[in-house]
Amino acid sequence: MELHQLAYFVAAAETGSITRAAERCGVAQPSLSQQVQRLERSVGGRLFDRLGRGVALTDAGRALLPRARAILAEVRDARAHLHEDVEAGEGEFRVGAIPTMAPFLLPRAVAALRTEFPRAAITVREDLTDRLVQAVADGELDCAVASSPIDHERVEVRTVGEEPMVVVVPAGHPLAGADDVALAALRDLPTVTLHEMHCLGRQIAGFCAAKRLGRSVVCRTTQIGTALGLVSLGMGVSIVPRMAARADGAPRAGRVYLEFRGPAPRREVTVLTRAGRAPSRVGLRFAERIREALEEG
Amino acid sequence: MELHQLAYFVAAAETGSITRAAERCGVAQPSLSQQVQRLERSVGGRLFDRLGRGVALTDAGRALLPRARAILAEVRDARAHLHEDVEAGEGEFRVGAIPTMAPFLLPRAVAALRTEFPRAAITVREDLTDRLVQAVADGELDCAVASSPIDHERVEVRTVGEEPMVVVVPAGHPLAGADDVALAALRDLPTVTLHEMHCLGRQIAGFCAAKRLGRSVVCRTTQIGTALGLVSLGMGVSIVPRMAARADGAPRAGRVYLEFRGPAPRREVTVLTRAGRAPSRVGLRFAERIREALEEG
DNA sequence: GGCCATGCATAGGATGTGCCTATGGAATTG
DNA sequence: CAATTCCATAGGCACATCCTATGCATGGCC
Numbered sequence: 238m239e240l241h242q243l244a245y246f247v248a249a250a251e252t253g254s255i256t257r258a259a260e261r262c263g264v265a266q267p268s269l270s271q272q273v274q275r276l277e278r279s280v281g282g283r284l285f286d287r288l289g290r291g292v293a294l295t296d297a298g299r300a301l302l303p304r305a306r307a308i309l310a311e312v313r314d315a316r317a318h319l320h321e322d323v324e325a326g327e328g329e330f331r332v333g334a335i336p337t338m339a340p341f342l343l344p345r346a347v348a349a350l351r352t353e354f355p356r357a358a359i360t361v362r363e364d365l366t367d368r369l370v371q372a373v374a375d376g377e378l379d380c381a382v383a384s385s386p387i388d389h390e391r392v393e394v395r396t397v398g399e400e401p402m403v404v405v406v407p408a409g410h411p412l413a414g415a416d417d418v419a420l421a422a423l424r425d426l427p428t429v430t431l432h433e434m435h436c437l438g439r440q441i442a443g444f445c446a447a448k449r450l451g452r453s454v455v456c457r458t459t460q461i462g463t464a465l466g467l468v469s470l471g472m473g474v475s476i477v478p479r480m481a482a483r484a485d486g487a488p489r490a491g492r493v494y495l496e497f498r499g500p501a502p503r504r505e506v507t508v509l510t511r512a513g514r515a516p517s518r519v520g521l522r523f524a525e526r527i528r529e530a531l532e533e534g
Numbered sequence: 535m536e537l538h539q540l541a542y543f544v545a546a547a548e549t550g551s552i553t554r555a556a557e558r559c560g561v562a563q564p565s566l567s568q569q570v571q572r573l574e575r576s577v578g579g580r581l582f583d584r585l586g587r588g589v590a591l592t593d594a595g596r597a598l599l600p601r602a603r604a605i606l607a608e609v610r611d612a613r614a615h616l617h618e619d620v621e622a623g624e625g626e627f628r629v630g631a632i633p634t635m636a637p638f639l640l641p642r643a644v645a646a647l648r649t650e651f652p653r654a655a656i657t658v659r660e661d662l663t664d665r666l667v668q669a670v671a672d673g674e675l676d677c678a679v680a681s682s683p684i685d686h687e688r689v690e691v692r693t694v695g696e697e698p699m700v701v702v703v704p705a706g707h708p709l710a711g712a713d714d715v716a717l718a719a720l721r722d723l724p725t726v727t728l729h730e731m732h733c734l735g736r737q738i739a740g741f742c743a744a745k746r747l748g749r750s751v752v753c754r755t756t757q758i759g760t761a762l763g764l765v766s767l768g769m770g771v772s773i774v775p776r777m778a779a780r781a782d783g784a785p786r787a788g789r790v791y792l793e794f795r796g797p798a799p800r801r802e803v804t805v806l807t808r809a810g811r812a813p814s815r816v817g818l819r820f821a822e823r824i825r826e827a828l829e830e831g
Numbered sequence: 832g833g834c835c836a837t838g839c840a841t842a843g844g845a846t847g848t849g850c851c852t853a854t855g856g857a858a859t860t861g
Numbered sequence: 862c863a864a865t866t867c868c869a870t871a872g873g874c875a876c877a878t879c880c881t882a883t884g885c886a887t888g889g890c891c
Binding site: 538561564565572 | 848849850851852853857858859
């Protein structure tokens with residue numbers, strides 16, 4: 238069953254004549270006759286009754302006709318609408334993000350993307366950095382949001398912004414009333430920190446180590462939200478990205494956020510794509526939306 | 535854009551590799567590579583980024599993928615479901631009937647056919663005999679209901695039954711109280727008759743001529759219903775097919791139906807199909823349904 | 832009834848297309 | 862740096878499509 242055979246079949250059914258169908262299709266009559274016969278063999282039954290004066294559909298032909306029309310229409314549509322499908326971002330688009338960014342950046346970015354590209358089937362994956370990098374390299378993801386450092390031959394890294402850290406302390410803590418706080422002031426305070434399986438946990442540990450800041454870690458969590466909860470209970474102070482502080486909403490009982498005095502520790506927000514791939518329309522907008530979410534968020 | 539090219543494209547998109555796609559499709563790698571390139575030229579844009587290690591969809595490829603899948607699925611469905619489509623009577627089925635039979639036979643027959651072949655797209659045409667015959671001969675109609683005589687080389691005539699005529703007289707007419715009436719009793723009575731453009735009109739005129747029955751035609755109508763109305767007004771008597779009498783429902787004020795005494799004039803009910811065509815499943819059932827409607831109606 | 836026109840099927844040959852094996856070139860891997 | 866992997870290209874073969882020419886059946890016409 239070939240497309241041109243279906244086209245010939247439809248033409249013959251509509252004209253009721255092999256000869257006129259051949260004219261319409263711009264081929265010789267024997268060619269069309271042959272192809273119709275071949276189609277009949279391929280479906281295993283006659284499609285036309287040969288009447289001597291033209292042809293008429295059999296039951297099988299009557300049944301095939303609407304399907305043949307549908308197939309040909311789909312092919313025509315595919316050709317005609319391919320360009321606008323590209324504009325509309327048609328197709329599956331798979332994004333990933335690390336857990337310490339996903340809840341703060343993805344909802345807004347994905348929502349914006351869905352309205353901009355209503356026909357894109359966007360799927361989301363939340364995972365640790367190295368697994369995201371591997372997924373992008375393997376083509377399982379089209380885009381991922383993570384933080385430097387990323388090093389993979391096949392992965393292209395684009396920095397879309399950076400983000401300062403803030404300090405969060407329990408309400409009533411001696412530091413709670415201050416406008417801002419120096420990193421050194423945190424020395425030896427009981428600290429709630431993020432597990433170092435997260436790149437953010439490693440980054441914060443790195444900042445502290447760089448400042449030779451001894452820490453008294455009283456708890457390690459795997460989620461920022463858990464850490465914030467423990468801070469509210471007075472178990473210690475913590476350092477979190479500002480997007481987490483903003484997402485925490487209106488001033489909450491139990492914990493107070495403080496800016497760093499002077500240059501704050503920062504992390505970069507980067508968008509990962511597979512190296513060597515042509516820039517994707519949806520992917521480019523995704524990166525922009527992540528940047529907006531970061532700046533406005 | 536050919537079906538096998540689309541199949542190759544989908545395989546390459548799903549495996550992310552020309553080589554593995556070729557394995558899956560059972561062709562050599564260069565063949566698949568070539569066909570993908572041909573498809574790319576035919577749609578006017580690259581569908582894959584060649585990464586050295588496999589391939590990845592471009593925006594255009596992403597957009598084409600769902601359409602290609604849809605087209606291939608339709609083709610698979612067409613092959614798989616063609617047989618059951620034939621059983622279900624899938625496709626357009628066009629029937630015709632003459633005006634003096636259509637309202638009494640078609641509704642019941644078509645309704646039955648619609649439940650039996652829910653996927654058949656049945657269309658109905660009401661027209662005079664010779665036009666129906668021509669339409670069947672030209673393949674514009676798959677089936678038609680008419681009455682003998684039909685004579686056309688390309689039209690096959692099947693008699694599904696016959697139907698007696700009855701007499702209808704105004705209420706209060708001298709004949710109204712009789713159980714039955716002889717044809718001769720109608721001699722010279724004022725008569726309302728059907729226009730001879732209808733075969734029924736010609737048939738009735740033929741009966742009367744055969745019995746040498748002079749008639750005093752006071753009115754000629756083009757519809758049986760009109761004739762019945764005029765009879766109720768007392769303008770004359772008329773001869774109508776029994777199906778019309780039955781359809782007239784419960785005893786109506788104004789007119790009374792009488793059987794003929796002895797052998798009644800009759801007309802045949804025939805189903806017309808195009809000669810040389812294989813018997814159609816729906817067509818065969820249609821003829822049966824007409825027969826049923828005639829017997830039960 | 833014989834003649835011509837019409838329409839589908841078949842035959843045979845030219846062209847084109849798909850597929851193959853072999854090979855080249857680029858990137859990746861050990 | 863060698864070996865491997867993978868896609869692209871080249872050349873040849875087989876088959877499929879298309880063409881023209883022709884056969885055969887049907888329908889229409891004088």
